Amino acid sequence: MTASPTIEDQLAAVDATLDATLMGTTKWNESRIPVLRGTFARLLKQVTLPTSETSSKPILEIGSDGQLASAKVLCELSGLGVTASNLVVKGLQSRVGEYPITVRQNDIGALDFPDSSFSMVYGRAVLEHISDMDDFLLECDRVLETGGVLYLDGGPLFYSPRGHHMAVKGPSGTHYGFAGMPDLLPNWCQLESNEDELFEHLTTVKDIDEADARAVAHYVFNSPEQNRMSATMVKDAFARSPFAHLEHEPTFMKKAVPSAELVEKYGEFDLTCNGLAFFGNSGPEAAAAAAAVPSNSNAAAEQSHSNAGAAGPSDTATPTTDPTPRPLWRRAASKAKRTLTR
Numbered sequence: 479m480t481a482s483p484t485i486e487d488q489l490a491a492v493d494a495t496l497d498a499t500l501m502g503t504t505k506w507n508e509s510r511i512p513v514l515r516g517t518f519a520r521l522l523k524q525v526t527l528p529t530s531e532t533s534s535k536p537i538l539e540i541g542s543d544g545q546l547a548s549a550k551v552l553c554e555l556s557g558l559g560v561t562a563s564n565l566v567v568k569g570l571q572s573r574v575g576e577y578p579i580t581v582r583q584n585d586i587g588a589l590d591f592p593d594s595s596f597s598m599v600y601g602r603a604v605l606e607h608i609s610d611m612d613d614f615l616l617e618c619d620r621v622l623e624t625g626g627v628l629y630l631d632g633g634p635l636f637y638s639p640r641g642h643h644m645a646v647k648g649p650s651g652t653h654y655g656f657a658g659m660p661d662l663l664p665n666w667c668q669l670e671s672n673e674d675e676l677f678e679h680l681t682t683v684k685d686i687d688e689a690d691a692r693a694v695a696h697y698v699f700n701s702p703e704q705n706r707m708s709a710t711m712v713k714d715a716f717a718r719s720p721f722a723h724l725e726h727e728p729t730f731m732k733k734a735v736p737s738a739e740l741v742e743k744y745g746e747f748d749l750t751c752n753g754l755a756f757f758g759n760s761g762p763e764a765a766a767a768a769a770a771v772p773s774n775s776n777a778a779a780e781q782s783h784s785n786a787g788a789a790g791p792s793d794t795a796t797p798t799t800d801p802t803p804r805p806l807w808r809r810a811a812s813k814a815k816r817t818l819t820r
């Protein structure tokens with residue numbers, strides 16, 4: 479009998495897949511390797527993934543990344559197929575390679591899949607883009623088989639320092655992004671100013687081209703791409719959802735300190751909680767089981783404002799080396815015969 483792989487085994491597979499998928503593409507993609515690894519380290523700690531031994535249904539990824547990196551890792555870990563979906567799917571099909579990945583154009587707001595068709599719904603860096611969270615969670619429950627696994631994360635959330643989520647191309651052709659231009663907009667400008675004030679700031683203090691400044695200011699306050707929900711609003715939506723065994727991990731942006739006035743108005747938790755990750759199971763059986771369990775295990779983490787979700791390269795385990803260098807997905811086919819449980 480083959481022993482179940484440990485989390486270290488699984489993280490070694492994550493590392494190998496991310497390296498094979500992202501190394502040698504672009505510097506930006508390579509810089510995402512530790513970030514994605516952190517996501518899977520967090521996921522594997524909290525959740526038992528479905529496998530081809532526990533389910534015959536594929537995994538649904540919403541908002542798939544452009545290299546299908548998460549989808550390929552999910553194939554490797556589960557031995558199941560993945561339906562990789564996004565509003566924009568240009569170029570994705572050409573990246574599938576030998577993996578059992580089906581690319582589907584789909585809007586998060588309208589999951590166009592039959593009932594009980596997936597063993598897991600996975601969405602990374604998507605929470606802030608979901609406009610009707612209650613409806614979306616009901617839809618996730620509908621498309622999952624009973625006991626199916628839910629993993630969703632996202633940020634920056636709107637009430638956090640960079641919750642403006644600047645991500646827009648100005649008429650000049652310049653791309654304005656919150657990650658690459660962290661000092662362009664003041665922290666919490668989306669809560670403390672309005673469109674005209676932001677335009678004024680960009681043109682007078684930052685010397686930005688007027689048309690671009692107008693585009694950025696307009697995006698912050700009007701873009702339909704952001705749901706403008708606080709961490710509390712998102713948490714409340716999950717609490718109302720039919721998911722069982724719900725756990726969440728907040729991440730905090732510790733460097734930015736909100737004014738006393740902001741804290742008074744919005745509360746420290748929402749102002750500093752930069753991101754949230756949720757884990758749960760669907761279906762009536764799971765719901766009944768969860769009803770018997772008190773669900774306040776996250777309270778202490780939030781009280782302490784610990785950076786609970788920020789799993790990074792420093793907390794990685796030493797990867798084990800596979801002595802037989804075969805294509806990753808072929809290796810996964812035999813690996814799928816093992817049960818990937820913790």
Ligand SMILES: C[S@@+](CC[C@H](N)C(=O)[O-])C[C@H]1O[C@@H](n2cnc3c(N)ncnc32)[C@H](O)[C@@H]1O
Pocket residue numbers: 540541542543544548563564565566584585586587601602603604607703
């Ligand atoms: C921040 S990116 C995250 C991408 C990827 N999950 C990752 O981990 O890198 C958000 C993704 O959600 C997609 N997205 C945004 N709104 C969407 C919608 N309404 N329906 C489907 N996908 C959407 C975007 O196209 C984008 O690829």
